[in-house]
Each structure stands twice: as structure tokens, then as C-alpha cells.
Amino acid sequence: MRALVIGASGQVGAALLEALRARGHEATGTYAHHAVEGCWPLDITDARAVEHAVFFVKPDWILCPAGLTHVDYCEEHPEEALAINRDGPLLAARMGQRVGASFVYYSTEYVFDGASGPYAEDDPARPLSQYGRSKWEGERALLAALPRALVVRTTVVYGPDRQEKNFVYQLIRSCRSGQAMRIPSDQVSSPTYNADLAAASVECCETDKAGVYHLAGDGVLDRHAFALLACRIFGLDASRLTAVTTAALGQKAPRPLQGGLRIAKARAALATPLRSPEAGLLAMRAALDGQAPSGRSG
Numbered sequence: 143m144r145a146l147v148i149g150a151s152g153q154v155g156a157a158l159l160e161a162l163r164a165r166g167h168e169a170t171g172t173y174a175h176h177a178v179e180g181c182w183p184l185d186i187t188d189a190r191a192v193e194h195a196v197f198f199v200k201p202d203w204i205l206c207p208a209g210l211t212h213v214d215y216c217e218e219h220p221e222e223a224l225a226i227n228r229d230g231p232l233l234a235a236r237m238g239q240r241v242g243a244s245f246v247y248y249s250t251e252y253v254f255d256g257a258s259g260p261y262a263e264d265d266p267a268r269p270l271s272q273y274g275r276s277k278w279e280g281e282r283a284l285l286a287a288l289p290r291a292l293v294v295r296t297t298v299v300y301g302p303d304r305q306e307k308n309f310v311y312q313l314i315r316s317c318r319s320g321q322a323m324r325i326p327s328d329q330v331s332s333p334t335y336n337a338d339l340a341a342a343s344v345e346c347c348e349t350d351k352a353g354v355y356h357l358a359g360d361g362v363l364d365r366h367a368f369a370l371l372a373c374r375i376f377g378l379d380a381s382r383l384t385a386v387t388t389a390a391l392g393q394k395a396p397r398p399l400q401g402g403l404r405i406a407k408a409r410a411a412l413a414t415p416l417r418s419p420e421a422g423l424l425a426m427r428a429a430l431d432g433q434a435p436s437g438r439s440g
């Protein structure tokens with residue numbers, strides 16, 4: 143099958159390209175600001191460019207991890223968040239419909255308010271932030287326009303990543319350079335290994351899944367506990383990590399606190415395993431050890 147990955151320069155998009163190709167599919171990727179060799183530039187808010195890309199590739203599947211993902215930036219730029227997280231994907235999905243492509247939209251745990259997680263797919267959404275709202279509106283717009291679309295919700299994605307910007311890389315950099323790091327101990331979530339998210343997404347495409355699926359790690363824990371686990375697995379000195387409340391961080395956008403995603407639906411429907419945080423961190427360490435003879439991992 144032929145896939146178009148919009149947002150392949152990001153963490154999830156890069157993992158998707160890899161998973162698609164590993165399973166023998168043809169995959170074309172796009173980037174917006176961070177050029178990637180072999181990928182095409184594409185701004186998802188540019189209707190003509192999206193049309194051109196979709197009609198040129200004529201994909202069977204469009205996977206769209208593209209998004210405005212900086213939660214605090216979105217809080218102050220709600221229109222931009224809606225344009226990139228709702229309107230752009232909707233446009234790409236409609237274009238895809240014209241060439242017969244299925245569409246996968248990437249959403250977030252932040253559609254929930256974090257009062258009583260972990261959440262199942264059909265639990266009521268109540269986003270607290272502009273980022274969460276833009277994604278929730280994206281989900282609804284997409285499923286209203288294309289009932290066979292697939293919405294994948296995920297959260298706290300980590301793993302090997304070319305841009306090295308996910309939480310585990312930040313933690314490794316801070317601990318290795320002896321910098322102090324304040325980490326919330328009241329934000330509970332389901333850390334998700336990026337390769338599992340990608341492989342499960344490809345399996346969803348191959349098996350023609352539609353509707354909402356939670357693809358996330360197996361288990362819930364708070365961010366500070368996740369950091370301590372990562373320190374143990376990567377052999378990092380955790381003495382400069384401080385557990386704080388989310389309120390103490392003074393972030394612009396509110397976060398769901400008691401979050402996490404239930405994955406029973408994905409477990410029942412898919413063969414791809416969704417690893418626990420411990421198993422995912424061990425896999426990340428093994429992958430970085432394989433990649434970095436200079437000893438990037440511990």
C-alpha cells in the first residue's frame with residue numbers, strides 16, 4: 143500500500159515512516175520547518191499545496207501526525223492551533239477522500255480534563271487547554287466529515303527520535319550535565335513508546351480500523367515516577383530531580399492531572415504489543431546503545 147505521512151519530521155511521523163517501510167509499504171513523508179532528506183515541504187494550512195501532494199502521491203492511506211504540539215504556545219495562539227490541528231487535517235482528509243485514501247488523525251489525552259483518568263475511548267471529553275480543544279474539535283470535525291476516519295489518541299510519547307526533544311532526552315541531558323530539573327508528581331499519564339505507537343497505527347491501517355482508538359503505553363504513572371524509572375534504566379543520577387506540583391510550574395496552559403489512556407480496545411483488536419514504560423525505556427536504551435558508539439546512553 144502507499145502512504146502519505148504529513149508531519150514526518152516530527153517524532154511520531156518519523157516512527158511512522160520507519161514502521162510503514164519495515165512492513166513493506168511505500169511511504170512518502172512531509173515536513174514543515176525541519177527539513178528531512180527525502181521528505182517534501184508541506185504546510186497543511188496551504189490548501190493548494192495539500193491538494194498537489196495528495197493528488198501527486200495518490201495514497202491509499204494518509205497518516206497525519208502533523209500538528210501544533212507546543213501546549214503553552216497554543217494557549218496564547220488558539221486560532222493558529224485550530225488552523226493546524228483542526229482545519230488543516232480536515233482539508234487533507236477531504237482531499238484524500240477524493241483519491242480514495244483512508245485518513246488517520248493523531249489526537250491526545252488532553253481532550254480529557256484529568257479529573258478521573260485513565261480514560262476509555264468513549265469517556266466524555268472536556269479539554270482544559272486550547273491545545274486540547276483544537277484537537278477535540280479536529281476529532282469531531284473529521285469524524286463528522288469522514289465517518290470511516292481513524293482517530294488515534296496518544297500521550298507522553300518517547301523513544302529514539304532524530305530531534306531528541308522528547309521528555310526522556312531532556313531528562314538524559316539534564317542529568318548528564320548536572321542540571322536541576324523540576325518534574326510534576328501530580329500529572330498521571332500513560333507514557334507511550336514511539337515505535338509501538340507507529341507499529342500499532344500501521345496495523346490499524348492494514349486492518350481498516352475506523353473511529354477512535356487509544357494507542358498508548360500499558361500502565362499509568364506520574365511524570366516524576368516515570369523520570370525516576372528512566373534514571374534507573376539509563377543509569378542516571380536522579381539526585382537533582384525535584385518532584386513538584388503542576389501548579390508550582392506556572393505553565394500557561396492547564397494540564398489534565400489524573401489522566402492516562404485505557405488501551406483495552408486496542409489490545410483486543412491489535413496484535414501489536416503496547417509496551418509498559420519499563421519495557422519501552424529498556425527498548426529505547428537498547429536502540430540508543432546501538433546507534434551511539436560515543437555513548438549517548440548510559
Ligand SMILES: NC(=O)c1ccc[n+]([C@@H]2O[C@H](COP(=O)([O-])OP(=O)(O)OC[C@H]3O[C@@H](n4cnc5c(N)ncnc54)[C@H](OP(=O)(O)O)[C@@H]3O)[C@@H](O)[C@H]2O)c1
Nearest residue numbers: 149151152153154174175176185186207208209297298299
Ligand atoms: N509527542 C507526544 O507526547 C504526543 C502526545 C499526545 C498527542 N500527540 C500528537 O501526536 C502527533 C505527533 O506528535 P509529535 O510528537 O510527532 O509532534 P512533533 O514532534 O511536534 O511533530 C509535529 C509535526 O507536525 C509538523 N507540522 C507543524 N506545523 C505544520 C504545518 N503547518 N503543516 C504541516 N506540518 C506541520 C512538524 O513539522 P516540522 O517539525 O518540520 O515543523 C512535525 O513534523 C501530534 O498531532 C500530537 O498532537 C503527541
